[in-house]
Amino acid sequence: MASPARNPEIRKDAVTSRWVIFSPARARRPSDFKAKTSTNSNQNQECPFCVGHEHECAPEIFRVPPDSTSDWTIRVIENLYPALSRDLEPTLLQNPNPESDCGDLVLSGFGFHDVVIESPFHPVHLYDLSAEGVGDVILAYKKRIEQLALHQSIKYIQVFKNHGASAGASMSHSHSQIMAVPIIPPMVSTRLNSMKEYFEQTGKCSLCEIRSKDLLIDESTHFISIVPFAATFPFEIWIIPRDHSSHFHEIDSEKALDLGGLLKLMLRKISLQLNNPPFNFMIHTSPLQLSNSQLSYTHWYLQIIPQLTTVAGFEIGTGCYINPVLPEDAAKVLREVKVPM
Amino acid sequence: MASPARNPEIRKDAVTSRWVIFSPARARRPSDFKAKTSTNSNQNQECPFCVGHEHECAPEIFRVPPDSTSDWTIRVIENLYPALSRDLEPTLLQNPNPESDCGDLVLSGFGFHDVVIESPFHPVHLYDLSAEGVGDVILAYKKRIEQLALHQSIKYIQVFKNHGASAGASMSHSHSQIMAVPIIPPMVSTRLNSMKEYFEQTGKCSLCEIRSKDLLIDESTHFISIVPFAATFPFEIWIIPRDHSSHFHEIDSEKALDLGGLLKLMLRKISLQLNNPPFNFMIHTSPLQLSNSQLSYTHWYLQIIPQLTTVAGFEIGTGCYINPVLPEDAAKVLREVKVPM
Numbered sequence: 001m002a003s004p005a006r007n008p009e010i011r012k013d014a015v016t017s018r019w020v021i022f023s024p025a026r027a028r029r030p031s032d033f034k035a036k037t038s039t040n041s042n043q044n045q046e047c048p049f050c051v052g053h054e055h056e057c058a059p060e061i062f063r064v065p066p067d068s069t070s071d072w073t074i075r076v077i078e079n080l081y082p083a084l085s086r087d088l089e090p091t092l093l094q095n096p097n098p099e100s101d102c103g104d105l106v107l108s109g110f111g112f113h114d115v116v117i118e119s120p121f122h123p124v125h126l127y128d129l130s131a132e133g134v135g136d137v138i139l140a141y142k143k144r145i146e147q148l149a150l151h152q153s154i155k156y157i158q159v160f161k162n163h164g165a166s167a168g169a170s171m172s173h174s175h176s177q178i179m180a181v182p183i184i185p186p187m188v189s190t191r192l193n194s195m196k197e198y199f200e201q202t203g204k205c206s207l208c209e210i211r212s213k214d215l216l217i218d219e220s221t222h223f224i225s226i227v228p229f230a231a232t233f234p235f236e237i238w239i240i241p242r243d244h245s246s247h248f249h250e251i252d253s254e255k256a257l258d259l260g261g262l263l264k265l266m267l268r269k270i271s272l273q274l275n276n277p278p279f280n281f282m283i284h285t286s287p288l289q290l291s292n293s294q295l296s297y298t299h300w301y302l303q304i305i306p307q308l309t310t311v312a313g314f315e316i317g318t319g320c321y322i323n324p325v326l327p328e329d330a331a332k333v334l335r336e337v338k339v340p341m
Numbered sequence: 342m343a344s345p346a347r348n349p350e351i352r353k354d355a356v357t358s359r360w361v362i363f364s365p366a367r368a369r370r371p372s373d374f375k376a377k378t379s380t381n382s383n384q385n386q387e388c389p390f391c392v393g394h395e396h397e398c399a400p401e402i403f404r405v406p407p408d409s410t411s412d413w414t415i416r417v418i419e420n421l422y423p424a425l426s427r428d429l430e431p432t433l434l435q436n437p438n439p440e441s442d443c444g445d446l447v448l449s450g451f452g453f454h455d456v457v458i459e460s461p462f463h464p465v466h467l468y469d470l471s472a473e474g475v476g477d478v479i480l481a482y483k484k485r486i487e488q489l490a491l492h493q494s495i496k497y498i499q500v501f502k503n504h505g506a507s508a509g510a511s512m513s514h515s516h517s518q519i520m521a522v523p524i525i526p527p528m529v530s531t532r533l534n535s536m537k538e539y540f541e542q543t544g545k546c547s548l549c550e551i552r553s554k555d556l557l558i559d560e561s562t563h564f565i566s567i568v569p570f571a572a573t574f575p576f577e578i579w580i581i582p583r584d585h586s587s588h589f590h591e592i593d594s595e596k597a598l599d600l601g602g603l604l605k606l607m608l609r610k611i612s613l614q615l616n617n618p619p620f621n622f623m624i625h626t627s628p629l630q631l632s633n634s635q636l637s638y639t640h641w642y643l644q645i646i647p648q649l650t651t652v653a654g655f656e657i658g659t660g661c662y663i664n665p666v667l668p669e670d671a672a673k674v675l676r677e678v679k680v681p682m
Contacts, residue, residue, distance in 0.1 A: 011571035022664050083655075083663045160654030168653020179655055186531075187660035230352035282658030305657065312509020313501025314424075314520055316646065317623030319528035322424045323363050 011106050022109070048080075049173035051120035061114060061147075064140055073133070074140050075117040076178075083179065084111030090153035090182045112148055112180040116140055117173065125174045126161070127267035135260030138251065141178065141283070145249040148180040149288050155184050156287050159248070164278025167307045184287050191284065192298060199297035207299035208244050214328040217269075217335050220262045222255045227331040234325040235274060235334065237266050237304040246298040248285040263302065269337040270306045278307040352447050363450070390514035392461035402455060402488075405481055414474070415481050416458040417519075424520065425452030431494035431523045453489055453521040457481055458514065466515045467502070468608035476601030479592065482519065482624070486590040489521040490629050496525050497628050500589070505619025508648045525628050532625065533639065540638035548640035549585050555669040558610075558676050561603045563596045568672040575666040576615060576675065578607050578645040587639040589626040604643065610678040611647045619648040 011022060048056035051070055058078035065073070078086075090110035118126050118137050126134060141159050148157055161176035162168035169175075198206040210226060217225045217237065225239045239262055241255070251259070263281075270279060282305075286298040315321050352363060389397035392411055399419035406414070419427075431451040459467050459478050467475060482500050489498055502517035503509035510516075539547040551567060558566045558578065566580045580603055582596070592600065604622075611620060623646075627639040656662050 022667050156659075158655060158658050160658050162653045166651065168651040177654070181659075181661070183661075185659035185661045187658070190527075190660075280654040280657055282654050284658065303658070310507065310509040311652065312503045313518070313621040313623050314499060316621055317499050317501050317528070317625065317644070318497075318522075318526035319531075320522070320524075320526045326363050 047122055047171070047173050049117045049171060049175060050122050058115075061144065062140075064136055072120060074119075074137060076140055076144050077115050077117065079113040079115050079177065082113035084109050084113050084181065086110070086112050107182060110153060110182050112151075112154070112178070114144060114178045116144070116176045116178065118176065119174050122173050125163070126176075127264050127271060129260075129264070131261035131264055132257060133260070134264045135253075135257035137176070138256040138259055138263075139253065141176075142249045142251055142256070144178055145285075148178070149249070151180070153182045154180045154288065156181050156188055157285065158185070159283040159285075161279075161281045163280070164307065167278035167280050169278075188284075188287060192286070192294065195297045195299070196294075205244055205297050205299050207240055207301060210240060215331045217331055218262065218265060220258050222258045223262050225262055225266055227327040227334065229327060231323055231325075231327045231330065232321045233305045234308050234323055235270060235306050235330045237270070237334070239263060239266065239302040239304070241300065244299055246286040246290060246295050246300065247288075248283050248300045248302075259302075265339060266304055266334075268339045269334050270304065272339060273333060273337045274306050274308065280305045280307070388463055388512070388514050390458045390512060390516060391463050399456075402485065403481075405477055411461075413461060415460075415478060417481055417485050418456050418458065420454040420456050420518065423454035425450050425454050425522065427451070427453050448523060451494060451523050453492075453495070453519070455485060455519045457485070457517045457519065459517065460515050463514050466504070467517075468605050468612060470601075470605070472602035472605055473598060474601070475605045476594075476598035478517070479597040479600055479604075480594065482517075483590045483592055483597070485519055486626075489519070490590070492521070494523045495521045495629060497522050497529055498626065499526070500624040500626075502622045503619075504621070505648070508619035508621050510619075529625075529628060533627070533635065536638045536640070537635075546585055546638050546640050548581055548642060551581060556672045558672055559603065559606060561599050563599045564603050566603055566607055568668040568675065570668060572664055572666075572668045572671065573662045574646045575649050575664055576611060576647050576671045578611070578675070580604060580607065580643040580645070582641065585640055587627040587631060587636050587641065588629075589624050589641045600643075606680060607645055607675075609680045610675050611645065613680060614674060614678045615647050615649065621646045621648070 047053065051072070054060070054075070057075075058080040061076045061078065063072040063075045065071075088108045088110040091108050116137065118124075119129065119133075126137065129137070145157050145159070148154055157178065157180045159176065159178050163174075165172075195206050198204070202209075210224075210229075212226070212229070215226045215229060217227065219225070222243065223239050223241055225237055228236060228238050239259065241251075245251075267279075270277060282303050283300065284303060285300040286294070290298060309324070311321075388394065392413070395401070395416070398416075399421040402417045402419065404413040404416045406412075429449045429451040432449050457478065459465075460470065460474075467478065470478070486498050486500070489495055498519065498521045500517065500519050504515075506513075536547050539545070543550075551565075551570075553567070553570070556567045556570060558568065560566070563583055564580050565583060566578055569577060569579050580600065582592075586592075608620070611618060623644050624641065625644060626641040627635070631639060650665070652662075
């Protein structure tokens with residue numbers, strides 16, 4: 001192996017403008033890399049996320065309730081195999097290929113990569129918790145984001161959940177992840193530009209304007225859930241706050257409880273309707289530092305993607321997606337799913 | 342099902358600026374959509390791509406050699422389940438949600454979606470063909486692109502190959518696909534902007550400048566193969582023409598044969614080194630209509646992606662990728678793979 005203790009790096013090339021995080025510490029030796037074969041996810045008896053196995057995990061950041069012992073309900077811990085390192089200086093590195101000065105960029109791999117264990121018990125999934133329980137997980141995201149936002153070099157914080165091995169979950173115990181990065185990711189920049197353009201044309205926030213009945217699935221006091229007009233994936237769902245809000249971490253306890261109920265309902269609906277599919281959800285918030293004008297047109301939302309189709313050459317090559325289900329059809333199906341209480 | 346005979350549409354929303362192709366004709370009924378389960382790919386005896394089963398396919402566009410009967414080596418046919426329809430008018434449709442004028446766009450789903458059957462025989466993969474055979478497949482792409490480019494409404498043509506079910510191949514018989522679309526896809530625009538910016542700063546084409554020895558895998562008379570500096574995926578490979586060329590379909594017979602040899606070598610190397618992984622390749626060419634200045638900084642290349650990792654919530658949410666293998670390590674491994682002749 002060429003560089004066994006190599007630090008992570010963040011690179012961007014002058015052709016595709018994509019940022020890529022290189023985390024060699026997560027890798028097997030490059031020469032050992034083989035095609036993945038289907039393996040069973042780890043079993044209960046050896047799961048470090050289960051209550052009683054806390055000592056097998058990377059350091060804890062906080063737990064809920066704060067003073068609990070073995071009666072904790074949520075733990076926020078460091079990722080044992082972080083893609084980024086909290087111990088590096090956030091600096092621009094020299095181009096390692098000085099013979100070809102071709103506009104490539106390298107940053108040190110500074111950043112944070114944390115894990116939120118959503119329950120002490122292995123068989124309990126996020127959607128098995130009560131609305132209050134899901135709301136507490138949402139408040140744990142908020143608390144950790146407020147801590148991470150104190151770091152001046154952190155530009156963006158991504159909360160996401162991978163459920164099921166084929167959606168990228170390496171642990172079957174219910175958990176989500178928080179990554180804090182020293183760049184504004186490309187998709188976030190694109191979203192900001194797009195929302196800015198709409199605001200300049202109309203004077204309005206594009207997400208405040210979404211009110212199509214055809215696309216509505218459900219609504220709660222403070223949120224609506226829809227299938228987006230140009231859903232990238234079949235049965236993709238967006239949960240959008242009714243009130244204009246740029247940053248997810250502005251959420252208060254009342255709204256977190258309300259969101260907990262609607263998120264649980266959406267996850268139960270896709271589980272019932274789509275045969276318990278693997279899924280991802282992502283909280284799309286705004287970069288931490290925003291101008292006053294950016295605050296007027298940025299609006300956070302939560303995106304849920306059931307993994308039902310395969311992303312292939314056309315999508316990878318073009319960034320265009322092929323979705324076999326029209327959003328209004330998907331919304332109708334999801335609207336009508338009956339969830340036993 | 343809400344719209345059994347609904348035409349495909351291409352949509353873009355005002356939030357993410359992503360173009361999505363909706364092709365309801367490809368779908369099962371939305372209410373029947375379930376999580377995918379692993380299914381075996383179709384077997385030889387029922388494969389419509391095999392010689393002798395030509396009548397089970399959608400219409401043929403041309404074959405190689407042109408006057409062959411059952412001794413054809415390559416067939417270019419229409420896709421039986423096209424994501425886009427060649428029979429629609431290329432028009433901007435009305436916003437179907439007039440109550441919410443929120444900057445969403447809908448185009449009719451006009452376009453072409455063709456299939457290139459690379460061999461008459463089921464067990465023969467592209468990399469099993471001779472360099473001349475792979476070169477002939479490349480010349481078939483060129484010929485079909487030249488036909489499609491005659492349509493004024495076609496803005497971009499994407500050639501891609503999905504190999505293996507988890508890379509998106511629904512047929513196991515070796516084939517590739519050509520999609521001609523009436524928009525410039527977002528990733529192509531981003532690439533053009535990025536290459537333009539480099540050209541404005543340096544007066545040079547960013548792909549002509551790539552000459553790093555650390556990243557080089559192999560080279561031929563007219564092409565080099567490298568692991569790109571910010572490879573998005575482990576063991577990603579780019580094959581780049583040495584001479585500046587904006588459009589893939591400018592390739593001539595001599596260069597197609599040369600590319601055939603290098604492409605075969607790269608596919609054999611990943612098959613040997615990475616345990617015959619599923620893979621995708623994409624030919625990244627330029628939009629059909631280019632200005633003279635755009636011709637100076639655009640340069641086509643072929644990208645090969647072995648499917649070894651899972652794209653999950655972080656990547657979907659941010660457009661940033663996590664790659665556990667440093668490009669210079671991957672290049673060294675691939676450089677040293679011994680391929681039996």
